[in-house]
Amino acid sequence: MNLTEFLGASPGASREGPHDRIVLSSRVRLARNVKGLAFPGWAKKPERVKALELIRPQVEGLPQMTGAYSGSMDALTALERQILVERHLISREHAARSVGSGLVLSRDHSLCVMINEEDHLRMQSLRRGLQLKAAWQAVDEVDTQLEERLEYAFSRELGYLTACPTNLGTGIRVSAMLHLPALVLAEQMNQVITAVNKLGLAVRGLYGEGTEALGNVFQVSNQMTLGEGEAEIVERLNKVVAQLIEHEENARATLLEKKPKMVFNHVGRAYGILANAHSISSKEAMNLLSLMRLGIDLDCFPGSQRPLLDELFTATQPAHLQRQHTEKLSADERDLLRADMLRAQLGPVARPVMPPPPATPDAK
Amino acid sequence: MNLTEFLGASPGASREGPHDRIVLSSRVRLARNVKGLAFPGWAKKPERVKALELIRPQVEGLPQMTGAYSGSMDALTALERQILVERHLISREHAARSVGSGLVLSRDHSLCVMINEEDHLRMQSLRRGLQLKAAWQAVDEVDTQLEERLEYAFSRELGYLTACPTNLGTGIRVSAMLHLPALVLAEQMNQVITAVNKLGLAVRGLYGEGTEALGNVFQVSNQMTLGEGEAEIVERLNKVVAQLIEHEENARATLLEKKPKMVFNHVGRAYGILANAHSISSKEAMNLLSLMRLGIDLDCFPGSQRPLLDELFTATQPAHLQRQHTEKLSADERDLLRADMLRAQLGPVARPVMPPPPATPDAK
Numbered sequence: 001m002n003l004t005e006f007l008g009a010s011p012g013a014s015r016e017g018p019h020d021r022i023v024l025s026s027r028v029r030l031a032r033n034v035k036g037l038a039f040p041g042w043a044k045k046p047e048r049v050k051a052l053e054l055i056r057p058q059v060e061g062l063p064q065m066t067g068a069y070s071g072s073m074d075a076l077t078a079l080e081r082q083i084l085v086e087r088h089l090i091s092r093e094h095a096a097r098s099v100g101s102g103l104v105l106s107r108d109h110s111l112c113v114m115i116n117e118e119d120h121l122r123m124q125s126l127r128r129g130l131q132l133k134a135a136w137q138a139v140d141e142v143d144t145q146l147e148e149r150l151e152y153a154f155s156r157e158l159g160y161l162t163a164c165p166t167n168l169g170t171g172i173r174v175s176a177m178l179h180l181p182a183l184v185l186a187e188q189m190n191q192v193i194t195a196v197n198k199l200g201l202a203v204r205g206l207y208g209e210g211t212e213a214l215g216n217v218f219q220v221s222n223q224m225t226l227g228e229g230e231a232e233i234v235e236r237l238n239k240v241v242a243q244l245i246e247h248e249e250n251a252r253a254t255l256l257e258k259k260p261k262m263v264f265n266h267v268g269r270a271y272g273i274l275a276n277a278h279s280i281s282s283k284e285a286m287n288l289l290s291l292m293r294l295g296i297d298l299d300c301f302p303g304s305q306r307p308l309l310d311e312l313f314t315a316t317q318p319a320h321l322q323r324q325h326t327e328k329l330s331a332d333e334r335d336l337l338r339a340d341m342l343r344a345q346l347g348p349v350a351r352p353v354m355p356p357p358p359a360t361p362d363a364k
Numbered sequence: 365m366n367l368t369e370f371l372g373a374s375p376g377a378s379r380e381g382p383h384d385r386i387v388l389s390s391r392v393r394l395a396r397n398v399k400g401l402a403f404p405g406w407a408k409k410p411e412r413v414k415a416l417e418l419i420r421p422q423v424e425g426l427p428q429m430t431g432a433y434s435g436s437m438d439a440l441t442a443l444e445r446q447i448l449v450e451r452h453l454i455s456r457e458h459a460a461r462s463v464g465s466g467l468v469l470s471r472d473h474s475l476c477v478m479i480n481e482e483d484h485l486r487m488q489s490l491r492r493g494l495q496l497k498a499a500w501q502a503v504d505e506v507d508t509q510l511e512e513r514l515e516y517a518f519s520r521e522l523g524y525l526t527a528c529p530t531n532l533g534t535g536i537r538v539s540a541m542l543h544l545p546a547l548v549l550a551e552q553m554n555q556v557i558t559a560v561n562k563l564g565l566a567v568r569g570l571y572g573e574g575t576e577a578l579g580n581v582f583q584v585s586n587q588m589t590l591g592e593g594e595a596e597i598v599e600r601l602n603k604v605v606a607q608l609i610e611h612e613e614n615a616r617a618t619l620l621e622k623k624p625k626m627v628f629n630h631v632g633r634a635y636g637i638l639a640n641a642h643s644i645s646s647k648e649a650m651n652l653l654s655l656m657r658l659g660i661d662l663d664c665f666p667g668s669q670r671p672l673l674d675e676l677f678t679a680t681q682p683a684h685l686q687r688q689h690t691e692k693l694s695a696d697e698r699d700l701l702r703a704d705m706l707r708a709q710l711g712p713v714a715r716p717v718m719p720p721p722p723a724t725p726d727a728k
Binding site: 262 | 625626628629632633635636637638639640641642643700703707711715716718
């Protein structure tokens, strides 16, 4: 089965999870290397190929990987690699790799092991909503089982050795993808980023390091991997995310109280454009889908529309649009097809209504 | 009856006319002065009051003015004056005048005589669509009848004397208000303006001299009033307007053929925003109403919606919004009320459809 067939046939990850109004996904990834093999960035091609041949069967053999997709990166088309990036299953860096790098992706897409990315092993667990602990437990099990099959590069003093010192020690990166439109509308996001940075956490855009916060989506993750246990890191991030949820909820409540028309103006215009445009860029679509998603959270649209919105976030990305067509599309052509898809999907959605102000207890 | 009651009770001008897809209105105005009286800009207040007292009864006495509104400018509220400007019935300059200036407005609003504007008499005839000749004939009759009752300042060599030399001679200004969205979208409007200027005609914005071309509406008028007969001027403008209609129709056909998606993108977005925004400025509303009106002309919406659109062009203007409220509205408050009106009126209009390409004769 090639990857396109695999992605088409597999059920994919669950579309629901705790706090998924604000937390789109939780992710934990571990970086590991095999003792005695050169790091991928240093190794020559034959060494990388040898390392891949050694590691891949061990990953494939894990019980969690029953029915998984497994392949070398050079077996994937550029389009397939881009689709994996748009689904946040592999890094942009890994998508650029070829012979000597590989990928094992579990049947439900919740576990993904990149082989010969920056490190020999980058294992990640991805969950819907706020499920950092569950994500960590899942990837921890993979790690424990692989450690029985492969000898990791490990130092008693430094912990797990990694290609880049920023991952040294636990090799863990815990992150949550947050939808924070009200903090952006209330112009509080820069403050929030500064505060989160002071806690030693990083705030990044939609596709990780150095990317833009499209669609009001921000990724919060730990910076340090040394001097703190994995459980502590997960717990710390969990607390900060809980605070960010509260900040976003407060910002929504305040906006609704002080500037309801401003909020509904954004939501209404977003819907109006998405449901009626005949050409729309990926960036504009994401930003408007974000505002429409906020409208769902604020009861301007029925909550039953949320899965559709979330699906459109991904389905309107360039590679996802391209895969439905045989001929290579230009950016302009994609803008037309994206608008066609959005009109078809959102046109039937009823126009937003401004919900009445919350009833007081007496009025009930 | 005060002006507000008069405007509410009167049937108003017809909403249909020849070529009204593109020509919104035709207007002819004549500037005249009474011999022996100082020009209004030179006259002292008592002289202006005296001139008004002399002239107004003569205008009121015309058979065309049966059932007309007649009043001194100081009897009008600032809001009423602004409403007259928004309906193109009086000039901005006249709206700023007070004691010693007056106005006589026919029952159907098609004839309006300003007294002591820049000249003693500014008589204008306003018609829907392309009706320059009819408009001229109507105002010419008023002029002929008034000339029997008042002695005009006239020179055998120079013709009718006027306060500003640009009106000297015939004192005529013939103008048409054109809706030219396709020429704007095709970025041909600057070329057109240059060409029209070379013919000795002026192209101005929505509210005349020195105003912006909001809503893709342009006013074309003669520049010269000397050395050419009134009928010739009307005929020349008529020909140029006919050419502009053809240019606009060609631009529409070309856009539909070469860039249909671009056109429908503009039309769809305009509708989407108008029908769903909760705050919108006058300027944005005019520009979007213009694009939606183009959509009606292109059969994206039923033609039965055109009168509604044309009404909204005026009804969303600041003074028209204000008159529905007793308390003084701020610009921000008007933006909210304007959006409320547009959502209520345009929300029930079905979403635009892209019409099929024109059928070839064989396909019929």
